């Protein structure tokens with residue numbers, strides 16, 4: 311499988327060699343029941359850092375979930391490197407990882423180490439490779455001393471780092487974050503923000519923390535299920551801030 | 556959450572979990588097949604020796620499991636003393652005591668992971684009905700993970716309601732807790748999918764790494 | 773079964789475990805204390821439905837069996853499966869399944885009354901119908917003696933059935949997890 315070799319390479323390599331992921335949405339609409347939540351979304355996402363902002367209920371989370379096939383659109387298509395999320399969800403999820411707002415909801419095993427091993431195990435990776443990647447993550451995110459630690463005894467910030475590590479360990483090419491810092495204090499928000507900045511992977515970040523978007527390449531503004539602004543943060547963020555006040 | 560496992564390196568500890576469980580099951584069958592006091596008494600002595608001497612378990616590891624049934628023992632003996640005679644009573648009591656202690660020995664000498672593996676093995680024939688044994692291990696691991704989480708959220712909701720003057724637990728208070736944890740579980744389901752749990756269709760043979768390391772001892 | 777269902781199953785297994793952490797209420801003269809855990813059995817069936825409710829209780833029993841002291845009073849391990857009151861334990865998955873089945877059957881007109889019917893049938897009838905004969909066979913005592921021994925629990929269990937029904941009806945309004953074909957049709 312092509313993925314295997316790519317993944318190997320990615321571990322050792324820098325951002326320059328990591329494959330980039332292009333996500334294309336074509337005439338996407340989504341309904342919950344008969345209520346429209348997203349209408350008429352057509353976009354191509356290729357930038358390294360993409361921010362998503364908008365009011366509560368404007369459809370950001372639904373949009374984010376479309377990007378890795380967690381939600382398939384009611385109408386229209388979402389393509390990840392040409393793979394249709396409707397029919398090739400499994401391949402899509404290998405490329406696009408997802409980090410949720412509530413770290414507690416993402417940690418499914420009782421201890422740190424086994425939770426990190428969960429994703430690689432699902433990918434069917436051999437035990438040695440899993441162990442190697444888990445060790446790497448433990449060190450990278452300062453969790454090495456917490457290997458056997460019960461996950462519920464970690465702090466909120468540590469839990470979110472564990473959740474991010476649990477996705478990174480699967481070596482996706484792009485990671486979608488849905489409000490990763492909403493439940494964190496200032497120090498941990500900055501920490502997670504730095505972690506996102508340092509990622510070699512591409513990222514899409516849904517957030518209400520506008521300063522997270524400093525240095526981003528592109529920001530989408532959602533309103534009532536539509537993209538109402540799309541451009542570099544220097545233009546879109548002040549526009550959004552003015553509109554909300 | 557602390558399990559009832561008592562770490563050790565004795566032969567009993569190192570014996571395969573499946574063997575220990577099989578012995579326990581056979582013992583149960585044998586004990587109920589006989590009504591002779593000598594046989595049951597011999598089994599009792601053997602089991603006690605296996606626990607205290609062979610597996611070198613502390614007495615309290617066994618006592619803590621016997622304590623919840625002691626009142627049963629008294630009631631049982633009392634009943635048989637009045638109705639069927641002391642001999643039947645003694646057999647019934649010893650039988651129960653032997654079984655409970657034997658089970659306690661297996662529990663105290665076998666790791667959670669090893670027992671989970673046995674459960675997966677025992678349920679593997681159910682594959683025919685579409686049951687995936689690997690998922691059983693996952694559910695057990697998630698349960699262990701959720702126990703402190705639910706306890707924690709319950710405490711938080713109780714505090715929040717106490718802060719607003721509610722002093723008694725009423726059904727209406729349990730509702731927000733359930734809705735909150737159900738919502739969380741829904742996200743957990745999505746997170747499982749995002750991390751590929753739903754994708755494991757053709758699992759490579761061999762034991763699951765994740766289950767193998769369920770460490771709760 | 774969807775992956776999400778695994779999370780619901782584990783969640784209710786954990787809820788039953790947490791209910792076991794509440795201090796049990798001892799009843800004078802009865803060897804088993806009244807616990808809140810059967811409340812969890814009723815909730816699992818009422819909220820999750822038959823399949824997932826029954827599986828949640830199986831998962832709970834598995835967690836007990838592998839050595840976690842999550843039965844009320846800090847009990848756990850394999851010992852509890854060989855004691856004279858083990859029949860009650862074995863009845864829990866079946867009870868949750870029956871409650872779930874009835875809940876799904878009543879789904880269209882589900883309200884407090886129907887919830888109570890489901891919980892009384894599954895949570896009392898089924899549990900006693902399995903627990904009482906088990907004790908009697910196990911301990912070699914007549915059925916009637918075993919039955920009178922269980923009598924003291926009935927008032928407590930009725931109270932639990934009422935509480936579980938109140939909660940179940942409210943949860944169904946706020947966050948329904950049972951999804952019947954009829955509902956899905958309207959949800960598109």
Ligand SMILES: Nc1ncnc2c1ncn2[C@@H]1O[C@H](COP(=O)(O)OP(=O)(O)OP(=O)(O)O)[C@@H](O)[C@H]1O
Pocket residue numbers: 342343347364365366367368369370371372373
């Ligand atoms: N599973 C669901 N079933 C029904 N309605 C839903 C579901 N998920 C979201 N919605 C509704 O769709 C709309 C958009 O929700 P979404 O979560 O995408 O918004 P959001 O922009 O992420 O909001 P927030 O900033 O509050 O997170 C909301 O009105 C929400 O109530």
Ligand SMILES: [Mg+2]
Pocket residue numbers: 370371372488
């Ligand atoms: Mg959202």
